[in-house]
Amino acid sequence: MRDIEPQEIAKRVWVEGQISEVLQRYGFRMMEPTPIEHLDTLEAKSGPQIREEIYWFADKAGRNLGLRFDLTVGMARMVANRLDLPEPIKLCAIADSWRYDEPQFARYRHFRQWDAEIFGTTDPLADAEAICVGMDALENVGLREYEVRINNRRLVEAFLRKIGVETRAQIDSALITIDKLSRLPPTQITEEFGKSGLSGEQIEAVKELCSLRGSPEKVLSELARLFREDTNVETARNELIRLADVLKSFGRRDRCIYDLSVVRGIGYYDGIVYEAYDKGGEDIGSIFGGGRYDKLCAIYGKRDIPATGVAGGIERIMISLERSSIYPKLRETPRVFVASATTDVLFEAWEVVARLRKTGVATDFDLKERSLEKQLEYANSMRIPYVVIIGRRELERGFAKLRDMQSRKEKEIRIDDIQKEL
Secondary structure, eight states: OOOOOHHHHHHHHHHHHHHHHHHHHTTOEEOOOOSEEEHHHHHHHHOGGGGGGSOEEEOTTOOEEEEOSOSHHHHHHHHHTOTTSOSSEEEEEEEEEEOOOOOBTTBOSEEEEEEEEEESOOSHHHHHHHHHHHHHHHHHTTOOSEEEEEEEHHHHHHHHHHTTOOSHHHHHHHHHHHHTTTTSOHHHHHHHHHHTTOOHHHHHHHHHHHTOEEOHHHHHHHHHHHTTTOHHHHHHHHHHHHHHHHHHHTTOGGGEEEETTOOOSSTTOOSEEEEEEETTOGGGOOSEEEEEOTTHHHHHSSOOOOEEEEEEEHHHHHHHHHHHTOOOOOOOSOSEEEEESSGGGHHHHHHHHHHHHHTTOOEEEOSSOOOHHHHHHHHHHTTOSEEEEEOHHHHHTTEEEEEETTTOOEEEEEGGGHHHHO
């Protein structure tokens, strides 16, 4: 946990505004799920082991509750209990989440996420829509050097069964290890797969499968060879074919590759999955990710409805922007400070403050009624670019002094014209 200072908040507000603009452009409606969920809701798909990764507690009534670890679960729970919502349902949120992780670079226990979810269709067209909204979100904040890596978990699960990994527990454990392949040293990878009950031969086969990546055409061709006459995988492969075609129509396929090592670590995913990486900073981790979870809503309520969605960490985007030095010039201080030259013009100065604020100009003034010199020192320390000085002689003529704090130049200006000048 950490304090967020004004400079960082200003950047975060701008990033979230840029992303919100894209979400609205795509027709998503903003909402926010409750930050506190019943623990059994959080455990429903991820299992009791999720307790080790989240903040949970018993309240005064003895109910086991937990802080949300993402926005998807709460949105799915809400939709599952709202039979009145017309399909497809497109919802989005930008809000806080909490995970009891070991704090490390670009991974925090308290973090901000943006999230867009589509409920009501199994067509990969919806997955393409989610991928495109993620890509547009990155580009709207100025990030253009990125790559989206796409897979279908059904393919990997089919392969695991093909090589003799059959129990649900083994498959889930193997998928968690596959999700860590890029982050673990080779010896630890072998050790983790061994815990899942995989033999040395099976481990090598999985590594070979997960090394398959490239253009959609290349990977789809290789999949046809690997899974020849395997009807169980035909549906998953057809979904990837459809997805590639739709992404091409949207003009978005050039930044996408198919990568069979991408499975996403969260257990509710059950189809197409994807992650986006900043080419200049993969150590940050994925800057957005998501996928399909067609069975999640049925766990939470009365409505069994397919779904897919995408989400990204605001802090990770901010790190990428800092590295690329592409933040616009942002101001977290007011544009103007109204200073009173003497105490006998205080009320008139406050009237000017109120007038400027009503016209939309960010305006501050001295709450301690200090001398003009101290007021100017304060305005300078806060890096406020302009100071309006209200003095008795100028005021009697309807004028004030406008000081540019950078150049230190002053000029007289009609009080009625201050807003236009700024």
